[in-house]
Amino acid sequence: MISFKHIKKAFGPKPVLDDVSFDVKRGEVFFIIGASGVGKSVLIKHLIGLLRPDGGEIWLDGEEISRKDELGMMPVRKKCAMVFQHSTLFDSMTCAENVALPLRKHRGMKTRDALIEAKNRLEVVHMQDFADRFPSELGDGMRKRVAIARALTLDPTYVLFDEPTTSLDPVSARRVDKLIRELSDKLGVTSIVVSHDLASIFSIADRIVMLYRGKVKLMGTPEEFKAVDDPIVQQFIHGRAQGPIE
Amino acid sequence: MSVQSRQATVAHRGFVFDLGSAAIDLARSGWELYSVFARTLYFVARGKREKGAVLRQMYEIGNKSAFFLTITMGFIGMILVYQSGLQTKRILPDFTLLGATYLELLVRDLAASIGALMLATRVGAGIAAEIGSMVVTEQVDALRMCAADPIDFLIKPRFIASVIMTTVLIIWAAAVAYVAGGATAYFAFDVPWRTFLNIQLVDHGDLITGLTKCVAYGAAIPIVSGYCGLSTFGGSEGVGWATTRAVVNSSLAIIVLNFFISAAAFVVFPK
Numbered sequence: 403m404i405s406f407k408h409i410k411k412a413f414g415p416k417p418v419l420d421d422v423s424f425d426v427k428r429g430e431v432f433f434i435i436g437a438s439g440v441g442k443s444v445l446i447k448h449l450i451g452l453l454r455p456d457g458g459e460i461w462l463d464g465e466e467i468s469r470k471d472e473l474g475m476m477p478v479r480k481k482c483a484m485v486f487q488h489s490t491l492f493d494s495m496t497c498a499e500n501v502a503l504p505l506r507k508h509r510g511m512k513t514r515d516a517l518i519e520a521k522n523r524l525e526v527v528h529m530q531d532f533a534d535r536f537p538s539e540l541g542d543g544m545r546k547r548v549a550i551a552r553a554l555t556l557d558p559t560y561v562l563f564d565e566p567t568t569s570l571d572p573v574s575a576r577r578v579d580k581l582i583r584e585l586s587d588k589l590g591v592t593s594i595v596v597s598h599d600l601a602s603i604f605s606i607a608d609r610i611v612m613l614y615r616g617k618v619k620l621m622g623t624p625e626e627f628k629a630v631d632d633p634i635v636q637q638f639i640h641g642r643a644q645g646p647i648e
Numbered sequence: 649m650s651v652q653s654r655q656a657t658v659a660h661r662g663f664v665f666d667l668g669s670a671a672i673d674l675a676r677s678g679w680e681l682y683s684v685f686a687r688t689l690y691f692v693a694r695g696k697r698e699k700g701a702v703l704r705q706m707y708e709i710g711n712k713s714a715f716f717l718t719i720t721m722g723f724i725g726m727i728l729v730y731q732s733g734l735q736t737k738r739i740l741p742d743f744t745l746l747g748a749t750y751l752e753l754l755v756r757d758l759a760a761s762i763g764a765l766m767l768a769t770r771v772g773a774g775i776a777a778e779i780g781s782m783v784v785t786e787q788v789d790a791l792r793m794c795a796a797d798p799i800d801f802l803i804k805p806r807f808i809a810s811v812i813m814t815t816v817l818i819i820w821a822a823a824v825a826y827v828a829g830g831a832t833a834y835f836a837f838d839v840p841w842r843t844f845l846n847i848q849l850v851d852h853g854d855l856i857t858g859l860t861k862c863v864a865y866g867a868a869i870p871i872v873s874g875y876c877g878l879s880t881f882g883g884s885e886g887v888g889w890a891t892t893r894a895v896v897n898s899s900l901a902i903i904v905l906n907f908f909i910s911a912a913a914f915v916v917f918p919k
Contacts, residue, residue, distance in 0.1 A: 452789050452793075472792075472797075490785055490787050492791075503794045503796060508795045
């Protein structure tokens with residue numbers, strides 16, 4: 403289980419997260435939603451030590467991890483993988499080399515063995531034919547699939563998705579949704595998804611938390627979000643231009 | 649308190665505050681730069697080698713800079729000898745030691761310093777732009793997620809390659825500048841090749857000083873530029889700033905190192 407407890411974060415004088423607290427249960431698909439710039443991506447980066455909170459605690463499977471140094475975060479990063487917003491594959495490496503990198507670095511596998519394993523992992527996301535291509539030769543959807551394969555190479559317990567369907571066509575987006583749901587249903591992987599994609603949110607989410615002005619506005623199931631009588635929540639989930647959200 | 653005196657106090661407080669902030673920022677940057685250098689040395693000694701990474705960087709830093717450095721150092725060699733020759737002609741006019749003093753200056757200082765300043769513009773900008781782009785596109789975060797330390801993975805190969813290739817390139821550049829200078833002396837002032845090719849003023853102290861500068865500059869360029877790249881923030885504007893800072897700070901580092909190494913050389917190898 404993951405617990406965010408009273409997380410505070412500011413960049414310069416501007417507070418981004420102000421006393422954010424919630425829990426994520428094992429095996430669920432948990433969405434973090436909110437307007438752009440509200441601190442959703444900032445929040446999940448705290449979990450894997452890419453950012454440090456100014457205040458508060460983060461608990462992962464009964465262990466407080468927010469004060470760990472770079473070396474101490476290694477086991478956490480083995481357990482929690484992340485698929486970045488723009489896939490962030492390494493331009494100078496082929497798809498197979500990208501997927502092999504965590505195997506070589508985290509598990510200490512030899513390059514040859516890691517590449518064989520990477521090609522097997524690419525097969526799972528139907529990208530085995532593109533193993534020797536460079537990321538610049540692929541489309542957005544393909545790059546996203548390679549990034550997901552890379553994130554899953556270490557068989558993580560938790561996967562963080564930062565806007566996984568942004569810039570994808572609707573068909574590719576729904577395929578990514580299906581993959582996230584299957585990870586939870588078949589492998590018991592816990593997925594934390596930062597997204598604006600209403601179709602994704604209401605088709606695969608188990609629970610949702612909405613951030614507004616650095617605080618938790620509402621947390622609940624998709625049904626609870628639809629039922630709640632709050633103009634801010636209603637404006638967001640219906641994607642209305644007019645309303646109280648600035 | 650009058651409005652004017654209050655404004656003066658606020659302005660005064662603002663100046664002191666700005667000065668203090670700048671001093672703290674400078675100290676912090678200095679500490680972070682030192683940290684990058686210390687960690688690079690640690691990974692050079694202890695880290696695992698990425699197959700082909702150093703060779704790739706040697707090609708990028710060395711081979712791709714060779715033409716640029718050959719042309720610039722050739723022209724600088726010609727300009728230096730021509731200007732020196734003109735002055736000599738007015739004062740002495742005896743060209744017997746023109747080649748010898750030029751070679752001593754080249755070996756002891758000019759080849760390394762001018763060559764490294766040229767390299768800082770090409771190599772430093774390239775390193776900062778590449779690493780800065782990786783930072784703003786979250787590739788450096790992705791590296792950390794893969795348990796690959798950015799210093800080990802990005803800075804170390806560039807550091808090793810730069811130390812080797814800067815030394816090699818500067819030796820080559822010194823040779824080019826010397827030959828170009830010799831040709832200028834021959835055609836402009838009728839100084840015979842045999843007279844110009846005079847190594848009597850160059851001793852082991854000059855050679856050691858020159859080589860020390862090559863290694864120091866070769867180390868400084870990737871460390872300073874890599875640090876500028878890693879501290880990039882924002883989007884493409886941030887990458888532009890990082891590139892500018894890399895060139896300016898690498899050049900500054902070369903000039904400051906030149907002063908200290910030269911001062912040490914005058915003490916250790918007095919003339």
